[in-house]
Amino acid sequence: MIWHRFRIMTIAAICLMLPPFCPRGEGGDQKGASAKYVPQIEKKIQEELGSLETLYKHLHTHPELSFEEEQSAARMAKELQSLGFEVTTKVGVHGVVGVLKNGPGPTVLVRTDMDALPVTEATGLPYASKVRTRDKEGKEVGVMHACGHDMHMTCWVGTARALASLKNNWQGTLVFIAQPAEEVGGGARRMLQDGLFKRFPRPDYCLGLHCDSRLPHGHIAYAEGLLLANVDTVDITVRGKGGHGSAPHTTIDPIVLAARIILDLQTLVSRENNPADPAVVTVGSIHGGTKHNIIGAEVKLQLTVRTLKDEVRQHILEGIARIAKAAALGARAPEPIIHVDLDDYTPAVYNNPPLAKKTTTLFRELLGADKVHEIGPVMGGEDFGLYGREGVPIFFYFVGTTSPERFAQAKKDGVQLPSLHSDLYYPIPEPSIRTGVLTMTSAVLNLLEKK
Ligand code: ZN
Ligand code: ZN
Numbered sequence: 001m002i003w004h005r006f007r008i009m010t011i012a013a014i015c016l017m018l019p020p021f022c023p024r025g026e027g028g029d030q031k032g033a034s035a036k037y038v039p040q041i042e043k044k045i046q047e048e049l050g051s052l053e054t055l056y057k058h059l060h061t062h063p064e065l066s067f068e069e070e071q072s073a074a075r076m077a078k079e080l081q082s083l084g085f086e087v088t089t090k091v092g093v094h095g096v097v098g099v100l101k102n103g104p105g106p107t108v109l110v111r112t113d114m115d116a117l118p119v120t121e122a123t124g125l126p127y128a129s130k131v132r133t134r135d136k137e138g139k140e141v142g143v144m145h146a147c148g149h150d151m152h153m154t155c156w157v158g159t160a161r162a163l164a165s166l167k168n169n170w171q172g173t174l175v176f177i178a179q180p181a182e183e184v185g186g187g188a189r190r191m192l193q194d195g196l197f198k199r200f201p202r203p204d205y206c207l208g209l210h211c212d213s214r215l216p217h218g219h220i221a222y223a224e225g226l227l228l229a230n231v232d233t234v235d236i237t238v239r240g241k242g243g244h245g246s247a248p249h250t251t252i253d254p255i256v257l258a259a260r261i262i263l264d265l266q267t268l269v270s271r272e273n274n275p276a277d278p279a280v281v282t283v284g285s286i287h288g289g290t291k292h293n294i295i296g297a298e299v300k301l302q303l304t305v306r307t308l309k310d311e312v313r314q315h316i317l318e319g320i321a322r323i324a325k326a327a328a329l330g331a332r333a334p335e336p337i338i339h340v341d342l343d344d345y346t347p348a349v350y351n352n353p354p355l356a357k358k359t360t361t362l363f364r365e366l367l368g369a370d371k372v373h374e375i376g377p378v379m380g381g382e383d384f385g386l387y388g389r390e391g392v393p394i395f396f397y398f399v400g401t402t403s404p405e406r407f408a409q410a411k412k413d414g415v416q417l418p419s420l421h422s423d424l425y426y427p428i429p430e431p432s433i434r435t436g437v438l439t440m441t442s443a444v445l446n447l448l449e450k451k
Contacts (some may be wrong), residue, residue, distance in 0.1 A: 001378040004387075007338045009117065016335065016379060018108075033125060035205060036044045037166060037445055038366060038438070038442065040166060040169070041162050041437075041438055041441050042160045042438065044159065044161065044165050044166070045162065045433075045437050045438060046296065047155070048158055048161055048162075049334050049433065052154050052158050052433050053433065054149060054434065055079075055153075055154055055217060056151060056429050057127040057381060059072065059075070059153055059154065059399070059414065060127050060129060060145050061127050061128070061129055062129075062131065063117075063143045063144055063145045063150070064114070064115065064116055065115060065116060065118060065133065065144065066115040066142055066181035066182070066184040067094065067115070067180055067181045067184070067186070067187075068115075068133075069094040069115055069180045069181075070094055072094075072114040072153065073089060073095070073178060073180070074089075076156075076157070076178040076365055076448050077089050077098070077178075079157045079160065080096070080098035080160060080176055081098075083160055083161060083164040083406040084100060084164060085099060085160070085164075085174070085176060086098065086099045086100070087099075088199075088200070090206060091177075091191050091194050091195070091196060091199075092179075092187065092190030092192070092193065092194040093181070093187075094114070094180040094182050095177060095178065095179055095180055095190070095191040095194070096176075096178040097175065097176070097177050097191075097196065098160070098174075098175070098176040099174065099176075099200055100163075100164065100173065100176075101173050101201075101202060102170065102172060102174070103337040104172070104447075105169040105170075105171040105172025105173070105448055106173075106204040106205065106447055106448060107172060107175060107202065107203045107204050108173045108175070108204065108206075108207065108448060109175040109176075109177060109203035109205065109206040109207065109387070110159060110160075110175070110177070110207050110208070110342060110440060110444060111156075111176075111177050111179055111206065111207070111384065112149070112152040112153045112155070113149045113152055113178075113179045113180075113182035113183075113187065114149055114153060114178050114180055114182075115180060115181050115182055115183050116129075116143050116144055116145045116146070116150070116183075117143070117145075117147060117183060117421060118133075118135050118141040118142070118143060119141075119142060119146040119422075120132075120141065120142025120144065120423055121144040122424055123423070123424055123425055123426045125213065125426060127144050129142070129143060130145040131144075131340065134267040139359055144423065146421045146422060146423065146425050147211070147420050148211030148213075148401060148425070148427055149182065150306070151211050151432055151433070152209065153178065153428075154429075155399075155433060155436030156176065156178065156440075158436070158437035158441075159441045159444065160174075160176055162443060163445070166441075166445070168450075169445065169449075170444070170449060170450055171448060171451075172447075172448040173201050174448075177191065177196065179191055179383075181405070182383055182384075185233075185344045185345070185346045186343055186383070187344075187383060188383035188384065188386040188387060189343065189383065192386060192390065192403050193385075196383040197277075202392070204392070204393070204447075205386040205394070205395070205447055206392050206393070206394040206396070207359075207386070207440065207444065208384045208394070208395075208396045209396070209397055209399050209436060209439070209440060210382070210396065210397075210398050210399070211398070211401045211432070211445060212398035212399060212400050212402075212420075213401065213402060213417060213418060213425050213427075214416075214417050214419070215373075215398060216400060216402055216403070217400045217401055217403065217431040218371055218400060218431060218435055219367070219372070219399075219400035219426055220367065220371065220372055220397050220398060220399055220400065220435070221372075221374075221397065221398040221400075222351065222356060222360055222363075222372070222373075222374060222395075223356070223375055223377060224353045224360075224374065224398075225350060225351060225353055225356075225377075226308055226348060226350055226351075226376075226377035227348075227349045227351050227375075227377055227378070227396060228349035228377065228378060228379075228381055228385065229306040229307060229348050229378070229379045229380065229381055230308065230313045230345070230347055230348045231305070231306050231345070231380075231381030232305040232306075232313065232317060232340055232345050232347075232386075233237055233302070233304055233340075234302075234305060234317070234339065234340050235303075235338070235339045235341065236301040236303065236320075236324055236339075237298055237301075237336060237337040237338075238254075238257050238258040238288070238298060238299040238300075238324070238328070238336050239298050239333055239334040239335075239336060240253055240254030240296070240297055240335070241254040241297065241333075242294065242295055243295050244293065244294070245292065245293035245295055246293070248388060252300050252331060252332055252333045252340050253295050254288055254293075254296060254299040255288050255289060255296065256288060256331075257299070257327060257328060259289060260330075260331070261324050262286070262301070263335075264323045265283065265303075266281075268316055268319045268320065268323065268325075268450075269279055269281055269316070270356070273315070273316065274312075277307075277309055277312045278307070278308050278377075278379060279305070279307045279316055280304075280305070280306040280307075281299055281320070282305075282306075283302070284302050284303065285300075285301065286300070286301050286302075286350065287299065287300045288300065288343065293396065298374055305317060305320070306380075306381065308348055308377055317340055320338065322403075324336045324338055325338075337433070344381040346381045346385055347386060347388075347389050348377075348381075349383040349384055349385040349388065349394070350379075350395050351395050351396060352388070352394060355393045355395045358446060359395050359397075359443045359446060360372055360397075362442055362443065363397075363442075363443075366439065366442055367439070376394065384396050395443070397439075398431075399432065399435055399439065400435070401428060401432040402417060402419065402427070402428065403428045406428075436445075436446075
């Protein structure tokens with residue numbers, strides 16, 4: 001996603017807010033007093049755990065890049081079919097939609113993403129990915145589930161199994177979706193464009209979870225309201241006039257011009273924007289020129305823009321165009337070409353406050369209040385926010401996946417744990433699956449409880 005570049009911030013922000021943790025397990029402080037189905041869910045998880053762990057490892061060793069999730073989608077579809085869901089495939093390229101109707105009641109959508117990243121795995125795990133493929137530029141790359149979407153799929157399957165087995169205890173409709181291409185910001189949009197909310201029962205609620213690389217397992221983090229930012233990608237082609245390096249007066253040097261634009265852009269956030277309204281403008285890539293003694297004709301810049309408010313987003317995007325054009329004018333250069341890729345845009349994830357409150361009150365009963373962390377908004381992005389923009393209340397939360405031992409060792413060594421998207425990131429399968437399935441299954445039951 002547009003996340004890749006900022007998950008580090010996300011997780012760092014979460015970690016800063018964490019109290020000292022105590023891992024869930026024997027002697028844990030799970031209460032479950034009012035969460036009456038917890039024993040049944042836990043029994044089901046126990047029964048399924050071996051098979052879910054096998055599924056997780058299978059998915060981990062068979063990662064697929066964004067919009068190439070053919071095998072993952074086929075597996076997700078098969079899993080739902082075996083549970084009695086009515087399954088439709090190829091909704092938005094490789095999207096899978098499973099519907100399970102169980103009498104009158106609300107409709108709850110549970111989403112997993114499926115795509116992996118062009119990262120060569122270096123964890124050394126026995127089930128590490130050895131998959132290699134070619135990226136869009138034809139370059140050979142390793143492929144790895146470095147963002148934990150394999151864990152999301154596993155928890156999603158576990159939740160579907162648990163809910164199917166507890167069918168007598170809830171009523172309503174389940175819509176389980178396996179979404180392609182979260183990492184490139186296009187999967188949710190493609191599923192919606194392909195009629196997700198029209199061809200299938202329109203959800204009353206949408207739920208999703210994400211692995212957290214630096215939160216210990218057994219813990220979750222969430223926000224009531226804004227959780228993640230608007231994220232845009234912008235391409236600028238800075239145009240000049242090429243020529244010999246010895247005769248700069250006969251050229252318009254696009255590299256000097258691009259450097260000026262990059263520095264001028266720094267004033268957008270620092271001088272034009274209200275400091276109380278967070279915004280980040282990052283020039284993540286600059287490419288221009290071919291050789292020491294040639295002044296090239298153009299430079300290409302790739303930017304990401306992160307904002308929390310829509311009006312700030314508008315101001316920053318307009319400001320980028322204004323600054324780039326003004327700098328070009330000052331240099332006698334042709335007007336730069338500026339492209340804001342709206343297909344890549346992911347709107348802010350805004351957790352519906354009543355839904356967040358209802359769900360996390362339950363989570364506190366399940367996990368213990370000390371393991372449920374409310375955090376402020378962070379500047380990462382997720383295309384899950386698009387479902388909310390369709391007018392459906394959404395709730396998205398982070399699930400801790402790291403072992404307490406690894407945590408302690410990292411602390412002792414004074415090093416940072418690998419972030420999501422790192423070639424060294426891996427969740428601890430068993431407890432991560434437990435927490436993911438327990439929380440998601442309970443969250444759904446909480447919304448579909450039989451009267
Ligand atoms: Zn990611
Ligand atoms: Zn992800």
